[in-house]
Amino acid sequence: MLRKLFHRLRTRLRGRKIEGELDRELQFHLEMETVENVRRGMSEEEARRVALLSFGGVERTKEAYRDIARFRRLEELWQDARYGARMLLKTPGFTAAAALTLALGVGANTAVFSVVYATLLKPLPYPEAERIYTVEIGIPERGLSFAGRIQDYLEWRKADTAFSAVAALQTGGWNLTGNGEPERVGGARVSVNFFEFLGVPTALGRGFAPEEETPGADKVIVISDALWRRRYGADPNLVGRTVELNGQNHLVVGIASPSLLVPTGTQLHSTLGFAPRIDIWKPLAPTQSELEGENFNTGLLLRLKANESAEHGRQQLEAFYYDYGRKAAPEMKVTLATRLIPIREIYSGKFRLRLLLVFAASEILLLIACVTLANMLLARIAGRSGEFAIRTALGAGRIRLLTQVLTESAMLAVAGGFVGTAVAYSTAGMLAAYDPTAEKLLGGSPLKLPVLLFAMLIALLTSMVFGAVPAWRASRANAAQALKEGSVSVSGGRTARFQFSLVSVQIALGTALLASAGLLLHSFVRLSRFDRGYEVERTLALDLNLSGRSYSTTEQRVEFYRQLTENIRGLPGVEAVGAVSDLPAMGVSGMQTIFYDTDTDFMSVVMQRPGAGQRSASPGYFAASLTPLKAGRFFTEHDQTPVAVISESLAKRLWPNDPLTSVIGRAIREGDVTEPLVSIVGVVGDVRLGSVERELLPQLYRPHRQRDSSRMNVVVRTSGEPGALAASLRSEVRKLAPNLPIGTMRSMKEIVSASIAQRRFEMLLTLAFAVIALLLGVVGVYGVVSYSVANRTRDIALRMALGATPRDIARWVLAHGLRPVFIGAVVGLLGAVAIASSLRSLLFAVEPTDPLALVAVALILLCASLLACYLPARRAAGLNPADLLRN
């Protein structure tokens, strides 16, 4: 179809040329005929004559040829286009406004689509990516879910199942030392088949060999392209050299492909270790103790066989974990449910809904742009009804008029589309910052061919939508009537009424968008003002992870952090300092079930006991983070017997009816009924985890000395601007441990702000869309009302002549203009509540019917519309009836 059109277009454009080509072709034919005749024994001259005779009329052939070549419709199209361009250029103001409106719609859409495409639609950079899954195991009754175990990987790769291959991944991080600044890098232990499994070979060197999965033989690494370029200047000789990881030499065997996309731990499962990006891969060589342990700390990736269904694979997995559950905890009678998650979902799943919301917002904006344009065109065509009437009278068919108007709007669409694509081009990069994964998925230029095609399609579709109605109107123009009335106001009541209903639609859409944005904004304000239970202002956190021989014992590690915090406390500008294993904003790395001291049978009570997040803290931590003490005391340096500080919510779950003070001194056990008793010395306020949106998670703190962690966050509360202390903190660390890299040093405010960055972004984007929508809506109201005033001047003059005061006239115009606004606003608000109810998960501490947001939106809308109606109303009131009637 397209091809045909293209050919016709080409034929048309090369009109002259094609005629020449036919001449040459026929000439050739004639010559060949002549040659053939000569071959049959004729003389040259005779051969030519006979050939000409048998050839028949050359001109007739050409005529027949031309009939086909000439595409009449196309000629008309060309005419329309020229005419349309002339008309558009005659009114540059209108054209610019229309193209700009459209550009906003198309631009917003294309930019958002480029992200949608990259994260939800673009093929993942693995061969047959649709067959790769990860597995999640859960106990639905308890709302728990886990990743896999290393043993599962070992058994699954041997078993004959619906999966052709299985790979495993454990995330973590290492201290990279030697040549240059010590640095903390995110990394992963992966099964030796990892790179083959994904189907993405290393760019240099090799992946891992099977024998490298035994402990001791695993001191080999593959490093990421990014790290290779950044730290090693893309030195190809790095392969084969050794680098120092956690104080041990590792042989670099390969450089990963630059396009390699690997899931970070938390993407595979929320309980896996968090590594924001992975720069080093090491073979997963399970030690004996790992093989004996029961740790659900391994992300499993499975590749489905070509002829197998995912459901079959899932059933096999479920049967496997059923057996495992029966064996591991026969009395517990829990069934482990398994879920296969397509790999695409682990990249897009988290913000799929949010992205779709933003996408929907941009669609609504586009729709509003369409309606605005339709209204503009309608007014324009009403003004040109005389022209259409004359054309009809001269014999233009209805279809002809229709196509002519449509051509004009298509030209507008193309112009708007181009500007819109340019807008998209400049904003898509900003959108890429939406999510690091999206950035990686976008990879360089976000505007790939499918995205550009999308923009074109949108622009064209839009032109059809906003052009169709005015075109239809124009084509129905009644020639006789229009000519009789003169070209003043053929539009009459019907067009006006139609325009007003379009305004209603526009306002309804705009209100829905504005109200959604209002709800998101209110959610966001609530979220950022939310009391997290710890100090956010003037607090700095340093992420440290000890490794190597000098820190191999608990004593050494505890002493290091004690010494460091003491040194920092002595710095000027430091108010308090402490250390904690997991920052409150960053989630928690371990959970334990908490038992009463009276519990004796694990199996019978485990399901009823609460779980708590585990943290290790130095005595100074609570003061540094301003975690409030509710009862008892914090840790001291002198705690010898096992002690714990618990959060208020844990106390409430363990002893719902007892006052907090009575909890002090009671004993509990962590993890199992056989564990030693731990005495509670204090109760502190709860802290909100992660992005604060999750439910309160009970916390249990132990002194660092009693629960060792090599990784600690040193939390420093400062009297002034926290950033000012960065350099001296760095040098304190350096003094104590020259080779210890500082993972990150951020203010708590930054950490918290980063955890809500996505929300802020989508809120701002929706808000921007809503503001544009509001502007378009107001301009729409203004345009239609003033147009209607201009059309009804005689009407108004008559009313005035009959005794209406200017005030009456103004009121009449206002009422006239505001009625569609009211209708639209009510419909829009209802729509917004409906939308928000279905997107409840995106709201935070705000109901879909949040009165503040909705009332604010209604007020803004009302004020804006009043303003839009006021100007035409004033003009109408200022008319002089005598002048008007005389004319």
Next chain:
Amino acid sequence: MTKPKSDLLQGTLDLLILKTLALEPMHGWGITQRIQQISSGALVVNQGSLYPALLRLEQRGWIDSEWGVSENNRQAKYYKLTRSGRKQLAEETENWRRLSTAIEQILQAS
């Protein structure tokens, strides 16, 4: 425009051209010669219907054209079958077979 001498049925010329081009890319004159040869002279294609037909086929996307050099070293426009042309040929061949069988049956019955 009169029908060609052999009074080819509507659409039959298209089929013949497609079939001829299915063997190898060919210029207009070659097509007429080939049809004439294969049909042992029973079918003669008039250039007056050939070239419009070629253009029509090209517009439908069933054949493609390209200037090339002929066997006697002259500039000639060569036509070749496209993928959709090949599909069309299969379809039309099938149609033709059905039609001719039907006609054959009718003729035999009487």
